[in-house]
Amino acid sequence: MGIILTITVIMAGIGLFFGLVLAAANKKFAVEMNPLIHVVEDILPKGQCGACGFAGCAAYAEAVVLDPKVEPNLCIPGKKVIADEVARLTGKAAAEIEPRFAFVKCAEPMSTAKKKYIYDGINDCTAAFILQNGPKVCEYGCIGLGNCVRACVFDAIELNDQGLPLVNKDKCTGCGACATACPKGVIAMINPDAPVAIYCNSNEKGAQVRKNCKIACIGCGICGKQCPHGAIKMVNNLAVVDSAVCLEKCTEIVCLEKCPTNAIKTYKIPPLEKAEAV
Amino acid sequence: MSEYLLLFMGAVVINNFVLTRFLGLCIFFGVSKNYDASAGMGMAVTAVITLSSIFAWLAYNYILLPLNVTFLTTIVFVLLIASFVQLLEMAVKKYTPNLHKMWGIYLLLIATNCVVLGVPLINVESGFNLAKSVVNAFGSGVGFALAIVLMASCREKLRLANVPKSLDGLGVAFIIAGCLALSFLGFSGMIK
Numbered sequence: 001m002g003i004i005l006t007i008t009v010i011m012a013g014i015g016l017f018f019g020l021v022l023a024a025a026n027k028k029f030a031v032e033m034n035p036l037i038h039v040v041e042d043i044l045p046k047g048q049c050g051a052c053g054f055a056g057c058a059a060y061a062e063a064v065v066l067d068p069k070v071e072p073n074l075c076i077p078g079k080k081v082i083a084d085e086v087a088r089l090t091g092k093a094a095a096e097i098e099p100r101f102a103f104v105k106c107a108e109p110m111s112t113a114k115k116k117y118i119y120d121g122i123n124d125c126t127a128a129f130i131l132q133n134g135p136k137v138c139e140y141g142c143i144g145l146g147n148c149v150r151a152c153v154f155d156a157i158e159l160n161d162q163g164l165p166l167v168n169k170d171k172c173t174g175c176g177a178c179a180t181a182c183p184k185g186v187i188a189m190i191n192p193d194a195p196v197a198i199y200c201n202s203n204e205k206g207a208q209v210r211k212n213c214k215i216a217c218i219g220c221g222i223c224g225k226q227c228p229h230g231a232i233k234m235v236n237n238l239a240v241v242d243s244a245v246c247l248e249k250c251t252e253i254v255c256l257e258k259c260p261t262n263a264i265k266t267y268k269i270p271p272l273e274k275a276e277a278v
Numbered sequence: 279m280s281e282y283l284l285l286f287m288g289a290v291v292i293n294n295f296v297l298t299r300f301l302g303l304c305i306f307f308g309v310s311k312n313y314d315a316s317a318g319m320g321m322a323v324t325a326v327i328t329l330s331s332i333f334a335w336l337a338y339n340y341i342l343l344p345l346n347v348t349f350l351t352t353i354v355f356v357l358l359i360a361s362f363v364q365l366l367e368m369a370v371k372k373y374t375p376n377l378h379k380m381w382g383i384y385l386l387l388i389a390t391n392c393v394v395l396g397v398p399l400i401n402v403e404s405g406f407n408l409a410k411s412v413v414n415a416f417g418s419g420v421g422f423a424l425a426i427v428l429m430a431s432c433r434e435k436l437r438l439a440n441v442p443k444s445l446d447g448l449g450v451a452f453i454i455a456g457c458l459a460l461s462f463l464g465f466s467g468m469i470k
Contacts (some may be wrong), residue, residue, distance in 0.1 A: 003347075010347060014337075014354060018361035025365050029372040122438045 036089060037065045043085050044075055047153050051076040051175035064090055076100060077154070077173030100174030101192040102148075102157065102167045107199040107263075108213050109162035110136065110144040119143075129183040138212040140202040142186045151181030194243035195250050200263045203236040217263035223255040232264075239264060282413050289417025295393050296425040297455075297462040302393030306426055307451055309384070316430035320423025322384045324416065326366065327397050330359045331415035334398030335408050355398050356390070363389040393422055428458060 041061035052074035054060040063070045064086060072087035079099070087093065119128050119135040125147035128134045134143040144163035156171035157178055165178075169192070179187040186201045198217055202209050206218035219237030224230070231245035232255060241264075256264055295301045302323075309319045334355050342348050367385045371378045388394055397418045401411040432454050441450050 006345065006347060007350065010341070010345065010350065011353070011357075014341075014357060018357060022361055022364055022368075025368050029368040031371055123440060124438055127438065 034065055037061050040065055040086055040089055043078075043082060043089075045077045045082065045173075047077050047173070047175070049077060049153050049173070049175040049177055051173075051177070064092075068092075076175050079173070099192055100176070100189040101169065101172050102174065102176070102178050103188050103190045103197060104142060104148075104165050104167065104186060105188055105197075105199065105201040106140075106142040106164070106186050107215055108136075108138070108141055109160075109164040110142070111162045113138065113141065114212060125181075126183045134184070138202055138204075138209075138216065140184060140186070140200075140204070141213065142182075142184065147181045147183070148178035148187055151177045153177065191243045191247065193247055194241065195246050195253055196241055196255060196264055196266055198239050198241060198264050200238065203238055205237055209237070215261055215263060218261060220260065222258045222260070223264050226255045226258055228254070282410070285410060285413050286417040286420075289414050290421040290424065291462065291465045292468060293418075294421040294425055294462055294465075295396065295418050296422055297459040298466070299396070300459075301396045302391055302422060303455075305387065305391060305393075306422075306429060306455070307448065309387075310426050310429040310433055310451070313427065313430045313434055315384075316426045317423070318381060319384045319388075320419075320426050322381045323388055323391070323393060323422050324419025326359075326363060326385070326388055327394055327419040327422075328412060328416045329366070330362050330394060331398045331401055331411050332408070333358055333362055335401060335406075335411045338398075338402050351402060352395075352399065355395055359394055359398075360389045363394075393418070425458070429455065432458075 038061075041058050044057040044061060046057050048056040050056065052060045054063055054074075057075075060070075060074065064072055064074070072090055072092045073083035075082050075086065078086075114137040115135045116132060116137055117135055119131070121127055121131070123145055125134075125143050125145040128143050128145055133139050136143055142164060144159060144165070146159050146165070148165050149157045149159060154171050154173055154175070156168045156173070157165050158168070160166045165187070174189055176189050179185070179189055184201070190197060199215070200213075200217035202213070202216050204212070206220060209216045209218050217237075217239050219234055219239065221234050221239070223239055224232040224234060229245055229249040231242045231250065232239050233242070234240070253266065256266065293299060296303065296306050305319060305323075310316050337354060337358055338348075338351060342351060342354060363385060367378075370381065370385070397415045398411075401414055404414075406414060429451075433451060436450060436454070445453070
């Protein structure tokens with residue numbers, strides 16, 4: 001009986017001692033923290049994607065609460081709902097958040113593209129890129145080894161059966177992690193409501209482009225001449241669509257028909273509200 | 279002096295806690311996916327083991343031994359280490375916010391880890407004095423850090439490899455751990 005009493009006393013004593021020490025330490029080492037930080041952190045999507053430019057959701061929550069210069073609309077995956085909520089909580093002016101989606105500026109899959117050599121190395125775009133800018137004859141096109149797929153924390157990209165990245169419009173949050181991961185820079189973040197997009201990334205001259213790929217933009221500029229609003233410009237032998245002008249002024253799409261290679265196509269994604277309702 | 283050096287080297291490579299005694303495997307596999315995280319974890323474990331072995335030694339020699347209740351060693355050490363890690367977390371958060379950012383969750387993750395419990399227990403069983411306990415604990419921590427950093431480096435390279443689907447992830451990690459353990463077996467018998 002005595003031993004049980006001893007054990008009880010010892011354990012209770014040690015427990016009490018540590019309990020008191022911890023309680024005292026909690027007071028002594030208390031760190032002043034704005035409780036709002038936790039509230040803001042709780043409503044963020046927790047993808048830890050880093051699209052806001054901070055190390056993670058917690059870091060952004062801390063910055064947006066403490067630093068008056070940090071905008072409340074930096075969380076791109078959170079979209080407008082979260083931006084408004086963060087703005088309300090932090091008392092900052094809610095700013096517009098432009099919807100963005102990942103768009104792959106290449107339509108020629110590796111399975112049918114002309115190749116310089118047969119790549120048989122590790123399954124990584126950067127590794128293939130190091131070897132003579134990748135196996136594709138076109139220096140600008142997608143190599144299809146899926147760095148963007150692995151970079152996406154929201155599982156929004158997969159490779160289709162031909163080896164081209166396919167962006168799931170419902171899952172893509174527009175964080176841009178895939179665009180950073182791509183060694184070719186073939187992924188652009190564009191407004192999902194833009195009526196047309198150029199399915200090509202090549203800056204080479206028309207004749208050379210034509211040799212490399214049947215469906216590339218040859219930079220002829222016909223689409224630009226068709227557009228009455230001047231929304232399409234030629235930059236480095238490649239048509240570039242100014243989606244802001246398109247969105248504002250375009251009533252009838254006239255630029256598609258005359259394109260000799262069909263490199264310009266409609267790119268209409270259902271608006272966000274619809275996508276979320278599905 | 280050479281006795282302590284041998285003890286240290288023994289703890290680092292010969293009796294490496296992860297690779298020859300198979301303790302702390304949960305964090306060894308859980309946090310070895312990238313190099314930075316594993317280095318942070320290794321440092322946190324080293325710090326906690328070293329400091330907690332001092333407290334464990336004091337508790338054992340000044341409370342448990344005089345009262346003749348050494349069968350309580352394990353449970354008292356668990357209590358002691360858990361409380362100590364909490365305390366350390368608070369102190370680090372208060373005084374060195376940068377270190378706290380780096381260690382962050384790792385500190386709390388190791389509160390109930392078997393390496394951290396195993397080292398003080400082995401110290402006590404081997405009858406080490408305070409200095410030897412600390413040297414052994416520090417060596418064990420460095421050994422753990424070495425193992426987890428080696429593992430993380432291997433796994434970072436592995437991400438570029440074409441691993442068979444059925445082995446991908448944890449499966450191939452276990453195979454690598456086995457190979458590492460096998461190579462560390464080569465150190466055994468160097469000091470006796």
